[in-house]
Amino acid sequence: MSDWPKKPTSWIVDRQLFISVPFTWNLYDVRTEVSQRSFLWDHATVGGPAVKLSRGFETSFRWPDGVTVDYGDMEGVLDRVNPWAMRTSVGCPNSCEYCGVSRIEPVFRELDIHKVTPIVCDNNFLACSKKHRKYIYKNLHAIRENGTQIDFNQGLDARKMSKWDADWLSELRAKCRLAYDYPAEGEDVRKAFRLLRDMGVILKNIGVYALIGWKDTPAEAWERCNEINSWGVYTCPMWFHELDAMYWNQVTEKQEALGWDKQKRQHIMGYFWQHRGEPLKTPREGE
16 A cells, blocks of 8 residues: 555656656666657656656756656656555755755645645645644544545654654554664654653554665664664665766765765665674664
8 A cells, every 4th residue: 555656657648748757866767768768758858856856956957858847746647656655845945955845845835725635745744734733633533434544655853742742653553763863852752752652552563764874884883773764664775966966876975975885875775674693783872
């Protein structure tokens, strides 16, 4: 139910090809596809988060002539990507420098929701008004009573986690993830984790996304991931990509200056995602 495609989503309507591109490193392949043409379609329209991000970047990337570029929201894409998923808001009020949401959706706003589905994938659900959140929680509760798993798929903002929200997440028996993007967030994340546990959320329903390779060294990334792992929850390191990254999992010069290389990136990702190899013991753990 919560599986997501790691590649562009495409469909054809009346011989019109539509492609929603999730990541900037998909752009070259999509450009090649629409350049080659096909007997199945006459015209192509490209859009999605990566296309929005590519606008205004000073790169040599150009779309071929005759392709429509949609910098808005392609209608019905989320239903095609995952019909179980919904967004109840767009944008995010935080504007973090490592995140592309403020470029893709510069205005944070709540959406009028007429159909509630079990996977919530807002950029920052906890930033929504309490009235809005209560409406969503109550409708999710009706779904949960039918035995459907509730899943808050994006990283919840630990700074905005309240006892009231944690109680609802427990009542819903929801899978939820916290975002732990840099070391200074640590106390907020630990507080949010304690609230979830105090309200009865079981460990297997908690995951933590940890952004790595942004401004941290390999040792600092391991220290943060090892801390999360010690809580007994699912630890999810997320490799940092520049907003205009054209290659997946590339180690940039900035990251090399922090001590990263391909082997070190693969080590930490492989250990926590695939349980491969041995963990790196950080200096603090050796004291």
